[in-house]
Amino acid sequence: MTTATSVFPPLDARPLKETIVLFDVDETLTKARQVLPWIWTITPEMLELLSRLRHKCAIGYVGGSNFVKQQEQLGSSTVDSTTIFDSCFPENGLVAYRLGRPLSTNSFIQWLGENRYQDLQTFVWDILPKSDFLGSARSEFEAYDKIHNIRRDMVEALKKQFADFGLTFSIGGQISFDVFPTGWDKTYCLQHVAAEKEISGTDYKNIHFFGDKCFEGGNDYEIYSDSRTMGHSVDGPDNTMKQLKEIFNL
Ligand SMILES: [Mg+2]
Incomplete structure (x- = not known):
């Protein structure tokens, strides 16, 4: 694989060196994952x-x-x-890469324990078939869900059932919902952002975040509304590009 890192100025040599811009992925940098990969892979325009x-x-x-x-x-x-x-923060920062190199990793199952994980899995499988959705395409489910609020109700049921597990449940990308230990929502990655000060001396005073699910219950809500970030709500990759051009004079 090729590496692009070397052509960029070092972090402390960039004009806005106290600024980092973080992005959600689905419907912020790319379209949400659908049947056809060329729809949901990042565009050359966005990369540029x-x-x-x-x-x-x-x-x-x-x-x-x-x-x-x-x-x-x-x-x-x-x-x-x-x-x-x-910086790359898969799994909300449980896994982290800095300048192409892996940092720390953690495991959800390890944290929760195998028994509790099984309980959670069984409950989810139990409540899934109660929906009478018969479609198959992701976009069909998304449309169905907008009317019938399947995910919202699932998230509510999970919150009730596992109130003592210390978990946060939220509506995820196009068809998913997310489950994380409380505090392991997207704000979890901010500790890595803060740690940059110890690593390279770069103190990120301005942390921008762009996401499409910034409403309460959405998986961008916590980081979008966090006092450490400046949140920008978008409605798709085109809108992200538009806002970026305006804010950063690109
Ligand atoms: Mg998203």
Whole structure:
């Protein structure tokens, strides 16, 4: 795989060196994952804009899903996605890459314990078939869910059932919902952002975040509304590009 890191100025040599811009993935940097991969892989236009932004300040992404999926969406067979961003935070930062190199990792099952994990899995499988949705395409489910609020009700049921598990449940990308230990929502990655001060001396005073699910219950809500960030709500990758151009004069 090729590496793009070397062509960018070091973090402390960028004009806005106290600024980092973090992005959600689904419906912020790319379309949400659908049947056809060429719809949900990052566009050349977005890559070009991110490259221009990266010459001004640090950039990173934070997504709920795992790195394999994000590599499929943001990278390609010849480009390692960790070279496109200064910071990559799969699984909300449980896994982290800095300048292409892995930092710490943690495990959800390890944290929760195998028995509790099984309880959770059984409950989810139990409540899933109660929906009478018969479609198969992701977009069909998304439309169905907007009317019938399947995910909202599931999230509510999970919150009730597992109130003592210390978990946060939220509506995820196009068809998913997210489950994380409380505090392991997207704000979890901010500890890595703060740690940059100890690593390189770079103190990120301005942390921008762009996401599409910034409403209460959405998986961007916590980081979007966190006092440490400046939140920007978008309604798709085109809108992200529009706002980036305006805010950063790109
Ligand atoms: Mg999203």
